[in-house]
Amino acid sequence: MKVIISGCGNVGTAILEGLLKDGHDIVVIDTDHKTIELAVNNYDVLGVCGNGTSYEILSEAGAIDADLFISVTGSDEFNMLSCFVAKQMGANHTVARIRNPEYNNPAFEFVKKQLGISMVLNPEMLTAKWLYNVLQVPSASSVEKFSSSDMDMIELLLKDGSPVLGVPLYELRKKLPLNFLICVVQRGEEAHIPNGSFVLQSGDKVGVLTLRSELHKLAKAFGIEKKPAKSVIIVGASKIAYYLSTLLLHAKTSVKLIDKNPEKCLEFAEKLAGATIVNGDGMSQELLLEEGVLSADAFLSLTNKDEENVLMSIYSQSKNVQKTITKINRDELIDISDNLGLDTVVTAKHVVADALVRYARALENSKGSKIETLYSLLSGSAEASEFEVLKDFKYSGVCLKDLKLKSNVLIAGIIRDRHVIIPCGDDFITAGDKVIVITAGESLFDLVDVIK
């Protein structure tokens, strides 16, 4: 597909990276010459320097026959205008980053429709929702939901003493009376799709597909048991914090928010009735102790400074807070976060990039199947995708053991009539099913691609 990305900042670059892996032709627009130069040097893209709302610049970038136009500059209004112009010029689909909470209401649908915006991208909102899901299952370092069923994909970090270590997977399956499937294991830098004889080690990160109702039992069986967070401390009054607090308060969780800036605190106090807002420095250990970090179920450091977030999280982990989540923006820090022993790390731009890759794949025509959800697992080394099987699927009704699957592919779940099957060789796929597929080191656009 031909994709244009206007605004090549943090988020723009992450989206660019994600889409480039899928082999799209990408043109980037930015007003800053240096930014464009950097993008062109580092990625196989075309750069156009200029204002993303101007007709000339957009036509130079080829908006007239673009399949997807994404505007992710810093200004919401600029993005809306860009998308409007691009749409009028002939771009097929447009995506605008709009993050001002004032636009986050049902009435905005009207504006969206008038401007011809196909999708509104709110990175903070997406991230907040993701964080909310993780807080519901604190045992996992990340949780992804599949659209139509009770299946969740959770990531667990195995530590010394876990009862699942040293046992081949086929025995583990027999031992535990639960519905689950270990889909992918990250050991070191490599991701494996394990077979029955695979043996787990301490330090492995595993992606497990399981029923939502059995999540907690599973976590317990894996030796990682944490209760859903009922009281949460958030440091940093950012937009993510705002959206997350709203979600948490709605679920009757107690929220305490700490920020240095008194004006910000005042603003949040006004908007978030029900939350406790504290004005103070989150880096101060005394303040954290005073505000009850010892008794909190979860601690989230969501300020804009990566380093401070990391330090605060390390401190709260040392105080045995059950769940700590650290927001990190720089890719370099994410790579070393494992060494620092951080529990869960969140990067808004990756959440956004995932969302867009998913969206772009859904736009592409596929034969016999339609992609519904897509997640990147274990920091991008594997992917889980959910396909809806359409009528003209070629291998409908063929037993899985008779299909020649590629070696790095796993059919992890079949959802039929809202009922989940964790498949074995005698199961088959038929029209109307939803199929969850795990791949390592490859991207899937169509269900047929899993076959050799």
Place this chain on the structure above:
Amino acid sequence: MNYRLIFSTLARVIRVEAILLLLPLAVSAIYGENCFYAFLITAVGAYLLGTVLKIVCKPKTQYFYSKDGLITVALTWLSVSVIGAIPFVISGEIPSFIDAFFETVSGFTTTGATILENVEGLSNGLLFWRSFTHWIGGMGVLVFIMAITSKTTDRPIHILRAEMPGPSVDKLVPSSKDTAKILYLIYVVLTVVLIILLWLGDMNLFESVIHAFGTAGTGGFGVKNNSIVNYSSYSQWVIAIFMLIFGMNFNLFYLILIKKVGTALKSTELRYYLFIVLTSTVLITFNIYPAYENAGEAIRHAFFQTSSIMTTTGFSTQDFNAWPTLSKIILFVLMLIGGCSGSTAGGFKVSRLVVIFKKIKAELKKVLHPNTISVIKMDGEKVSDGVLGGIVNYLAVYVVCFISITLLISFDGFDFEATFSATAACFNNVGPAFSVAGPMCSYADFTPFSKIILSLAMLLGRLEIYPLLLALTPSTWFKK
């Protein structure tokens, strides 16, 4: 540096060259020549070497930076030249390896300088190979690989930049692979058109193909000792015009293809290029007019030689060594200027020259009005400080290399004109020079040492100095 990735790319290049060697192999089979076996041995050997290299150097990581790109390009060109020289040696038609290497480098770099005193004695298969190297080298070996294979590296821009001539690379479409494909498509179509046009004249198919390759790559290898003197004026006009076309930036053809003719015609570089050709033709015509029977003939020869030298092709319809000094000096200056950036031509490139002229103008203005601020523009857009600095720097390196090579060549003891012009002709990938290296003579008389130096000069010129210079710098290879 990511040696494994560099060498695995190199392995791919060698294997592709082995496959390309099958073309001259077929030609020699058709003509039933003995060099068939020379091609067979080389092709099989190269393929095996490539396969071994590929297995040994499986890349562990994919990181690839500017420096890796430059080194890959330099090593590629050196190795394709070494392998390409082997058929000449095995067949015994050019027994000395250094001579064969010179000839192949001259082919791949589209120079067209030859050490053969009797070109007509070469078998057809080798003649074909010699000219085919022009064609491949013209657009770039790695660009060719990029166009035909799936994926070379994560950051192919570094390869495009190192191999494509000119101060900056403008991709046509977002993906480098597609850009390479489009460029080669334009290249192939233009070449085929040229072959047909020449075939319609007084050349047979084989000669048409050879001369089309020589013209398309702006190389200059032919099949006759006296270049294309004996062909009809029709063929000469066709070649002269096509040389001019291949000396233009290929991006312009793409612009025409996507119906942006207006933008293409407004190109600053194109205008200067045509202006220089026109002025030189007029001046030379007046200068040589007394020696010819009519104005038509004088114009034809003047235009042909201007086009041939400016685009650094090196075909000739006349022994311009015998022309008056003014014409020879004009041709010499054209040698240094060369064609447009993004073309198959060599030389300093018109766009760099234009930018430098504009810079000189701006600096002079600053002397008169010390507080003025001026912006240098090309095609209506500001030339960034980085590009500007790069061009000025390139000029300096260019001059230094030129002087050093001249100095090394002067050990041979030829006269001033020969030494100086031979360096210019090789360094700018032109081919024929003046005096002993003139259009009707060859480089056979130079010592092996000079031939190696000139071969390196050709590579330096084709790759625009930096890649090879970097590869020859010890600190690139050893950690300090």
